[in-house]
Amino acid sequence: MSYSDYGDNDPIYGDDLADEDRESRPRLMLMGLRRSGKSSIQRVVFHKMSPTETLFLESTSKINKDNIHSFIDFQVWDFPGQMDFFDPTFDTTAIFGEVGALVFVIDSQDDYMEALARLHSTVVAAYRVNPNITFEVFIHKVDGLSEDYKIDTQRDIQQTTTDELADAGLENVQLAFYLTSIYDHSIFEAFSKVIQKLIPQLPTLENLLNILCANSGIEKAFLFDVISKIYIATDSSPVDSQSYEICSDMIDVIIDISSIYGRAAIGAKSEGYLEDQQDGHDDWTQQQDDYDGSNGNSQHPRQGTQDSRPPSALVSNSSRAGSLNNHPVRTSDNHEAFSVIKMGNGTVLYLREVNKYLALICLLRAETFEKQGLIDYNVHCFKEAMDQVFELKRAERTRREMEANQMLEQQQRHNGMYGHG
Numbered sequence: 001m002s003y004s005d006y007g008d009n010d011p012i013y014g015d016d017l018a019d020e021d022r023e024s025r026p027r028l029m030l031m032g033l034r035r036s037g038k039s040s041i042q043r044v045v046f047h048k049m050s051p052t053e054t055l056f057l058e059s060t061s062k063i064n065k066d067n068i069h070s071f072i073d074f075q076v077w078d079f080p081g082q083m084d085f086f087d088p089t090f091d092t093t094a095i096f097g098e099v100g101a102l103v104f105v106i107d108s109q110d111d112y113m114e115a116l117a118r119l120h121s122t123v124v125a126a127y128r129v130n131p132n133i134t135f136e137v138f139i140h141k142v143d144g145l146s147e148d149y150k151i152d153t154q155r156d157i158q159q160t161t162t163d164e165l166a167d168a169g170l171e172n173v174q175l176a177f178y179l180t181s182i183y184d185h186s187i188f189e190a191f192s193k194v195i196q197k198l199i200p201q202l203p204t205l206e207n208l209l210n211i212l213c214a215n216s217g218i219e220k221a222f223l224f225d226v227i228s229k230i231y232i233a234t235d236s237s238p239v240d241s242q243s244y245e246i247c248s249d250m251i252d253v254i255i256d257i258s259s260i261y262g263r264a265a266i267g268a269k270s271e272g273y274l275e276d277q278q279d280g281h282d283d284w285t286q287q288q289d290d291y292d293g294s295n296g297n298s299q300h301p302r303q304g305t306q307d308s309r310p311p312s313a314l315v316s317n318s319s320r321a322g323s324l325n326n327h328p329v330r331t332s333d334n335h336e337a338f339s340v341i342k343m344g345n346g347t348v349l350y351l352r353e354v355n356k357y358l359a360l361i362c363l364l365r366a367e368t369f370e371k372q373g374l375i376d377y378n379v380h381c382f383k384e385a386m387d388q389v390f391e392l393k394r395a396e397r398t399r400r401e402m403e404a405n406q407m408l409e410q411q412q413r414h415n416g417m418y419g420h421g
């Protein structure tokens with residue numbers, strides 16, 4: 001996944017929208033009151049900013065447009081909190097007309113009554129223009145709340161919002177609610193679910209993952225966007241947060257190992273975690289959490305560096321990594337990422353690169369992994385099927401572009417004839 005610079009210079013409204021922004025790529029909007037955490041979410045998820053660094057973010061004064069280039073290209077628009085939809089210069093048709101998902105962020109640590117009123121007016125305005133928008137409500141900053149209070153807050157927000165929308169005659173509007181925080185995996189998990197709704201090939205991908213799991217004895221499989229750690233699809237067995245977290249942590253382990261052995265070892269040592277890993281800790285996930293910043297103390301050496309190297313570049317180095325606590329990390333002949341981590345509790349984590357952006361990560365029992373040949377073969381078939389899915393998409397796009405060009409040429413010829421007449 002690579003990211004464009006922010007579109008700070010883009011004009012904000014209506015007819016001035018840049019041509020590029022009018023493209024049919026899905027658009028995802030981040031809205032909410034000031035200081036609710038919109039820019040922090042965008043920076044942490046898509047730019048690898050450390051959560052603690054967001055403390056120094058300045059207030060957004062105009063729409064930030066962020067082009068995300070990945071397995072699907074989409075745009076994230078970060079709105080200033082003070083934006084007023086009732087301002088006559090706010091062109092709701094242009095803004096909401098092409099939106100795929102609207103993410104509304106509510107600061108759960110603050111009094112949220114004003115935020116709920118704003119959510120209501122936003123949904124009403126957006127739904128009127130575009131009934132196909134999916135509304136996603138992030139009940140954010142829940143790291144500061146106790147477990148009980150989290151549940152109560154969610155119930156209260158959900159109830160009030162749906163009641164008010166029903167009173168306004170909009171009982172059919174679909175809203176999804178998520179408890180999120182930038183200090184743990186919850187924001188990545190929530191974003192995964194939001195992005196999945198924008199992927200037209202999702203049912204096909206899920207189906208392929210189901211077939212893979214059923215035929216290989218895999219307990220859970222995730223298809224991850226490696227850089228953002230968003231999972232774009234999983235098989236249809238229920239997702240438990242722990243499985244997601246452990247797979248997401250595996251990406252960090254592999255990238256870190258690659259980084260260490262790709263750089264001078266002295267550099268890695270000075271960051272103090274090469275030695276930790278070699279001490280033979282069994283509970284490696286805990287270590288990952290620690291320097292992932294999940295507990296609020298982000299020490300992750302990669303975070304904040306806006307590291308957007310393609311995963312394939314990382315992985316060819318990992319063959320030099322040898323083993324991590326006797327877990328092999330190796331690459332195949334064609335330099336695709338491949339890693340297996342066996343954990344003390346009899347679970348095996350299996351990672352394989354699918355393409356430039358995506359990696360497949362599976363959780364399975366050690367007994368099942370004895371048939372590794374079968375699993376490798378099935379994963380190979382899965383990758384081929386994936387290629388076909390995305391190849392079809394590419395072919396469709398090329399066909400549409402050709403048709404558009406032909407129409408343009410015809411129109412020009414037509415205009416030319418009138419000109420001569």
Ligand SMILES: Nc1nc2c(ncn2[C@@H]2O[C@H](COP(=O)(O)OP(=O)(O)OP(=O)(O)O)[C@@H](O)[C@H]2O)c(=O)[nH]1
Pocket residue numbers: 032033034035036037038039040041051053054055056057058059060061079080081082140141142143144180181182183
């Ligand atoms: N505790 C906690 N603080 C958060 C979280 N997310 C963001 N923050 C903090 O909230 C403050 C405001 O964040 P911003 O991202 O600037 O908020 P914004 O919604 O973009 O604000 P505007 O640009 O004014 O609209 C920052 O100090 C962040 O560090 C979170 O999950 N938990």
